[in-house]
Amino acid sequence: MRYIIAGGGTGGHIIPALNIAEELSRHDPEAQFLFLGTERGLERKIVPERGYDITMISAQPWRGKSSLKNLWHSTGEVVRIIKKFAPHCGIGTGGYVSAPLATGTAIRRIPLFWQEQNTYPGMATKLASLFARRVFLGFEEAKPYLWRKKNALYTGNPVKFSAADISPEAARKKFGLDPDRFTLFVTGGSQGAAPINEVVLEMLRQFELPEKAQLMWQCGEKEYPALAEIVDRMELPVALMGFVRDMPAAYRASDLIICRAGALTLAEIAVAGVPAILIPYPFAAGDHQRKNARVFVQRGAAVMIDQNDLSPSLLYATIEELMGAPRRLAQMRKNMLSLAKPDAAEVIAREILRCLGK
Secondary structure: OEEEEEOOOOHHHHHHHHHHHHHHHHHOOOOEEEEEEOOOOOHHHHHHHOOOEEEEOOOOOOOOOHHHHHHHHHHHHHHHHHHHHOOOEEEEOOOHHHHHHHHHHHHHOOOEEEEEOOOOOOHHHHHHOOOOOEEEEOOHHHHHHOOOOOOEEEOOOOOOOOOOOOOHHHHHHHOOOOOOOEEEEEEOOOOOOHHHHHHHHHHHHHHOOOOOEEEEEEOOOOOHHHHHHHHHHHOOOEEEEOOOOOHHHHHHHOOEEEEOOOHHHHHHHHHHOOOEEEOOOOOOHHHHHHHHHHHHHHOOOEEEOOHHHOOHHHHHHHHHHHHOOHHHHHHHHHHHHHOOOOOHHHHHHHHHHHHOOO
């Protein structure tokens, strides 16, 4: 089987595409994959690192009247690539690079499958819903926004993630932490998040940490040198890291996480069962991070602080309140686990193969 796959711009679109490809490879070791990407997208680097071929096209973000002209041009590129590669189907995971795959597969009458990560789908997903055999949803709440709804299937997001097979105490020791202290994990993602870092640092200056608490902090490699110098002088129970290579162990070590509300982050912490204080990125397309966070808040798995409201005192008070309510935290953990879809990639791969008669 040959698959042509498009999803890119950010890791939130690329990683699901790679995970679906990996799962399809597990079912069909002879499968061939061709990814589509752009020169400006992260897929240019990430896809080859995972061992897959990639072809660049001229797709661009949706901006005003030129969007349709660019879509028409990049669709022509995709049609020519399809003629040459002769895929059995196309798979899209959102982002502007995937829109011409939706139109190109429709023109060539190639089956299309789609995966939407967020509660609010982007324009590419709305367009793809008109043509796709299946639209796999990371959140049930996305379905009403699709232009065509009958082929939507709620699967959860395809993350290749499993909880670390070690005790919380052992995980804490791995990061140089006290095995018996309440552990907060702050992360703005692998690149860090400057507004979160600034507020956490000021919180440590003003309030230090609640009694019996310690902090594991992924601040991003760019900000690490300056922050490390400051934090070292504070002599607080803080393990500061630019980048965490073993996220399952980090989640396992955590009693409470402070993080953004990207779809893949939420999928991972659900599998890990870590209660969360969510600080949505306010400039995400369609405000989708805030909408993602609301689902987890409504299900009792998280609390949310808008970035505009974020302050050292509010963050400290929220942490202190949750630490002082162990029953609530335990229920949040159960609620978080109830949102987990650890087999999403396998469910998606099996459904694609079933629809293709394999």
